[in-house]
Amino acid sequence: MKAYWSVLKLRLLRGLQYRTAALAGVATQFFFGFVFITIFEAFYSHAAEQPPMSLKELVSYIWLQQSFLVFITLWIRDNELFQLITTGNVAYELCRPCGFYEFWYAKLLAQRLSGALLRCFPILIVAFIVPHPYRMTLPPSPSAFALFLLALMLGLLLLLAVSMLIYISVFVTMSPMGSLLMFVVIGEFFSGKIIPIPLMPAWLQTVASALPFRWTADFPFRVYSGHIPADEALLGLLAQTGWLIVIVWLGKVALGKALRRVVIQGG
């Protein structure tokens, strides 16, 4: 456990060095945040009936989405790991006296944590001072905020477990693009990245709630704005933990199977 902890710490410090890259990311996220809010605001201004999510809740949803983008996108990947697998250099990794899954999980976790730490604060600060309708609001109660933080962290762990599945699939397919694209297209749509889940038609919401992706992004952001009340949020946290255990287990089983069949030639 100590080894993984120090991997996490070292990688975190390394990730925090790329400040200019983060600055460029912040600028992009601002732009996207404004564009999305403008689009939704235009839709809301002519809504015939009351939409299932108020504009205030939606604005918080979008700003959170933009500031924690590093936590919720499957698209961000570590090409180093893909290359290790396809070139066979993964053999060195397997020689290490620690678990392959845990080691890489810690590395990827640090990568995302440092990315979000650098990016989220400037975006959030500006999101709180821009004029209405773009201004983000505080959560309705301190308990909602605490639940949000918990849900966000669990969501991050869950997302990493899903992205580990993508890496493991490369052992079989040897080409990262296919599985990556598949996961990204399905995952991002059903995590509410394109349109928030409450705005989807009912049948699609059923599909989304049957999949793990909505727990990574949609759920924490709606807990923040109070769109999901506290008692329901507690159940949601349980569901997140359940999914996390299932997907980590699945990843470890798949990795074990893949490693047993792995053939590395040359020396």
Add this chain to the structure above:
Amino acid sequence: MVLYFKYLLISLKSQMQYRASFWLLALAQFFIPFSVFAGLYFLFERFGQLKGWSFFEVALCFGIIHMAVSVSECFARGFDAFSTLVVPGDFDLLLVRPRGTVIQVLGSRFDFSRVGRLMQSVIVLGWSLSNLAVEWTAWKIAILLLMIASGALIFTGIFIWERRCPSGRLKVWNWSTCSRTAEKRWHNTR
């Protein structure tokens, strides 16, 4: 220009060597904008209209812009992937050849799997046009074609203007100064 088409042909032939992978990638390229378009559709289904714009009018814009992006991504991919030439030092190879660097970078990569994206935008465009009451005149057809063509040129211009640095940093540099300084630096090291 002859050289450009030669590059084009070679690239097409080499990508066609992996036929299955090519079509799968094209299929995936089809689905990426598809999910965005589905989102758009569901929003219109819920809200009906967007400040007086109907769904098919918006879909028309979506189709035109997407078509322009996919065309320029297919033919000007070399510039988009410019950093993969510079970072490992492969740009040196282009500098020693007795041809312009711009055309060589342009010809270094074509991404024909964007044909999937193009198909998607063609379908969206066709669908929206068949649902809009447009009186077709020669001028209107010309405008539509010009919109797509000039859109593609604008996106190509953006690709050339921005070049992505390895850490994802966006550096907005003028292509010509960028290339000139790179060439100068390269000559100085000799």
